Structure formats: C-alpha cells, structure tokens
Amino acid sequence: MTDAQQVHRDSIIIDGTSPLLQRRHYVSAYAEGGVTCVAPTVGGKQSVAQTVQHMGSWLRYIATRPDKLIHVKSAADIEKAKSEGKLGLLFHFQGSVSFEQDLDLVEAYHALGLRMAMLCYNVRDFVGDGCEEMSNSGLSRFGRRLVQRLNENRIIVDVTHTGFRTTMEAMEISSQPVVFSHSNARALLDLQRNITDEQARAVAATGGLVGCTLVPYFVVRGRRPTLDDFVDHIAHFAEVAGIDHVGIGLDFWWGQQPFVSDAEAEANWQSMIDAGIWEEANYPKPPHYYPEGLHTPAEMAGLTATLLRRGFSVEETKKILGGNWLRVCREIWGA
Numbered sequence: 001m002t003d004a005q006q007v008h009r010d011s012i013i014i015d016g017t018s019p020l021l022q023r024r025h026y027v028s029a030y031a032e033g034g035v036t037c038v039a040p041t042v043g044g045k046q047s048v049a050q051t052v053q054h055m056g057s058w059l060r061y062i063a064t065r066p067d068k069l070i071h072v073k074s075a076a077d078i079e080k081a082k083s084e085g086k087l088g089l090l091f092h093f094q095g096s097v098s099f100e101q102d103l104d105l106v107e108a109y110h111a112l113g114l115r116m117a118m119l120c121y122n123v124r125d126f127v128g129d130g131c132e133e134m135s136n137s138g139l140s141r142f143g144r145r146l147v148q149r150l151n152e153n154r155i156i157v158d159v160t161h162t163g164f165r166t167t168m169e170a171m172e173i174s175s176q177p178v179v180f181s182h183s184n185a186r187a188l189l190d191l192q193r194n195i196t197d198e199q200a201r202a203v204a205a206t207g208g209l210v211g212c213t214l215v216p217y218f219v220v221r222g223r224r225p226t227l228d229d230f231v232d233h234i235a236h237f238a239e240v241a242g243i244d245h246v247g248i249g250l251d252f253w254w255g256q257q258p259f260v261s262d263a264e265a266e267a268n269w270q271s272m273i274d275a276g277i278w279e280e281a282n283y284p285k286p287p288h289y290y291p292e293g294l295h296t297p298a299e300m301a302g303l304t305a306t307l308l309r310r311g312f313s314v315e316e317t318k319k320i321l322g323g324n325w326l327r328v329c330r331e332i333w334g335a
Contacts, residue, residue, distance in 0.1 A: 211249025
C-alpha cells in the first residue's frame with residue numbers, strides 16, 4: 001500500500017454537497033471511494049409537502065440499510081460511520097424556499113434530521129439575493145430571523161449560491177460558524193458563482209470553511225479541468241483563509257456526464273436555463289467533464305494523492321478531506 005492510499009484509508013472524508021444522491025444507487029460510489037460522510041440535497045427549492053415527502057423517503061431508505069448507512073445528526077455519528085465502515089448521510093438544503101415564510105418549519109425539519117441549510121440558490125428569495133441577482137441586496141428581515149433560528153437549532157448556515165452582500169450580512173449576524181459548502185475562488189476564475197477572497201476571509205473569521213467544488217465550469221473554462229486545476233482552488237483558499245478553513249463540497253450532479261449522455265446533459269442544462277435558475281454566463285452549455293482521475297466519487301483516492309503530491313502534509317491533507325468539516329460540525333452540533 002502506498003503512502004497516499006494509507007492516508008486516504010485513515011482519513012475521515014466529508015463531501016459537503018451531493019445532488020448526485022438524488023439518484024440513490026450512487027451511494028455505492030461514495031462508499032467505494034472511501035467517503036465517510038456526504039451531504040445529499042434533500043430539499044431547499046421545493047414546497048413543504050414535497051420536501052417532507054422527500055425527507056421521509058430518505059429516512060426510510062436509511063432505515064432499511066443499517067449495515068451500510070448512518071443518518072448523521074451529530075459529530076459522533078460521523079466518527080461512528082468511520083469506525084464502522086459505513087457511509088454517513090448529512091441532510092442538506094440547497095435554498096430556503098422549503099421554509100416558505102414560516103420559521104417554525106426550522107424545528108420541523110430539524111426533527112427530520114436537517115443539519116445544513118443554504119440561504120439562496122442563485123436568485124432572489126424571501127431570505128435575500130442569490131449570487132446571480134444584479135441588485136446585490138442584503139438579508140431581508142425574514143432572512144435575519146431565519147439565520148438566528150438556524151443558529152438556535154444548530155443547523156449549519158450555508159451561503160453558497162448566495163449574493164455577496166447577503167453572505168456578508170449572514171456571516172456578520174450568525175452566532176455560529178458559517179460555510180460555503182461548494183464554492184471556488186473568483187481570484188482564479190472570475191464568475192458571479194465563485195467567491196471573493198473577502199468572502200473567504202469572512203467565513204474563516206466565523207470559524208467556518210469553504211468547501212471547494214469540482215463542477216468543471218467553476219474550476220476552469222474552455223477545457224476539461226485537471227485535478228491540479230481543482231487543487232489550485234484549495235491551495236488558494238488555504239493561503240487566503242488558512243488551512244483550517246478549507247474542505248471539499250464536490251457537487252457531483254446526476255444531470256451531467258458521466259452520469260448521463262451528452263444529449264441528456266444538454267437537455268438538463270436547457271431546462272435549468274429555461275426555468276431561470278441558471279444564467280449561461282455562469283453555467284455554460286455542455287458538454288463538460290469532471291477531471292481525469294476523479295470523474296466519479298468512487299475515484300476519491302485520486303484527490304488524496306494529488307493533495308500530497310502538491311506538497312500538503314499528511315495532517316493538512318486530512319484537514320482538507322474532512323477534518324475541517326468535522327471540526328465545524330462538532331462546534332455547531334456538539335460532540
């Protein structure tokens with residue numbers, strides 16, 4: 001066994017975002033890749049009824065696979081998943097539409113296992129502006145109350161996809177660490193969807209982190225990214241925000257290659273453009289391909305090897321792969 005393989009096997013590996021797991025058979029790919037905990041998207045952009053049904057379906061799915069899966073509701077659950085060789089599932093909302101304008105839904109979703117919630121998804125909602133809105137307005141009054149209620153319930157506040165001013169105000173008022181669960185560096189690729197160094201330093205000041213995303217068109221433009229291109233974003237945030245404030249939120253998506261054909265990927269892209277959820281300046285037309293050596297979660301060991309090759313120490317590599325996420329989870333949820 002090589003040193004990289006040993007480090008990978010010993011590490012707690014936490015992927016902070018996975019819409020891919022809306023197709024649940026891909027849990028096997030995460031397990032094959034040695035992932036300890038992954039955050040499936042279980043709501044955020046749907047109605048209350050749709051969200052509750054989806055979460056209930058997830059709870060049933062986990063309950064029928066106790067030998068393979070753990071529903072992560074505490075930091076101890078992540079450590080248990082590692083010690084027992086199981087895959088931990090951390091329920092994550094991408095957006096806040098599912099809260100409608102009823103703060104008591106925070107308690108309801110917490111009871112169902114929600115442990116991380118994103119404020120906006122690209123466009124304006126009741127909370128504030130998404131990152132693709134030109135107005136760059138900040139948190140609404142409801143948004144401020146939502147951040148406070150998420151803090152009270154120890155649900156991680158996620159400001160990915162969220163407008164600059166809204167993120168900065170959320171980080172200012174949050175009493176707990178905040179995260180960008182899946183965002184890359186605007187200093188390396190100047191897009192609305194990527195975040196500035198100022199945002200990265202601000203999230204570090206809360207005690208939180210930036211989880212870097214593997215989405216190809218947020219890494220580089222005009223060609224297929226390499227693993228080194230992706231690690232460039234990790235290295236940038238490690239320098240700007242500190243090694244304790246960077247992780248991974250790879251954001252593998254079921255609607256893109258290699259999980260669907262090129263034609264299906266284009267149709268999925270077009271549906272998001274037509275719905276006004278994506279802008280083409282941030283989400284260019286497919287085809288797009290994940291890096292060679294990490295085009296599915298089953299190849300996660302390739303990232304470990306690349307981090308070590310790029311000069312990160314074993315301790316730093318373990319922090320990036322999941323140690324920093326575990327620290328944030330422990331601080332917010334308790335042991």
